[in-house]
């Protein structure tokens with residue numbers, strides 16, 4: 001399973017990249033706004049900086065919702081760097097645009113996916129990634145990881161090549177469940193990635209080893 005970090009924060013991206021386990025980055029308009037990135041030039045420069053920091057797929061989301069505008073915006077985003085993946089919302093014009101991008105050699109990440117039906121459409125249109133938002137499904141009283149399992153089953157028996165990019169990860173257990181259920185990628189906040197490191201027995205064991213090492 002690939003690890004992406006879900007942030008536009010450069011310090012966090014650097015920290016995750018320095019761990020040596022980072023395969024890419026996902027962003028969205030909310031994450032960009034949180035970093036105070038405003039205006040097309042600043043947004044595009046920020047994507048360029050992320051692409052120069054991390055050698056992997058970098059999702060950049062379109063803000064348009066009509067076919068022609070999504071295509072125009074997506075082409076500009078794809079021109080920023082060869083590693084840019086154009087992130088397109090799961091709406092009718094979005095599906096149509098994903099098919100157009102696929103036919104024209106531009107890779108896409110279909111975002112805001114909350115059902116197996118939407119994931120089938122994303123795969124049929126040729127999206128490189130489909131992003132089910134598991135934390136937001138949990139927030140609404142359902143089980144987000146069940147959707148990962150259902151999509152993984154469907155993609156496997158149908159031979160779809162679209163990769164399942166589990167998004168809206170809220171904790172380390174989400175990452176473990178996604179790995180168990182066959183997600184191809186998990187895009188996580190830094191805290192959830194670092195949470196995987198933690199176990200009290202590791203801390204206790206290490207402090208005992210270091211104490212005993214003084215007697216060696």
Ligand code: G3P
Pocket residue numbers: 006026027028133135136167168169187
């Ligand atoms: O990038 C999309 C997704 O990961 C959003 O997560 O925490 O806002 O539901 P969240």
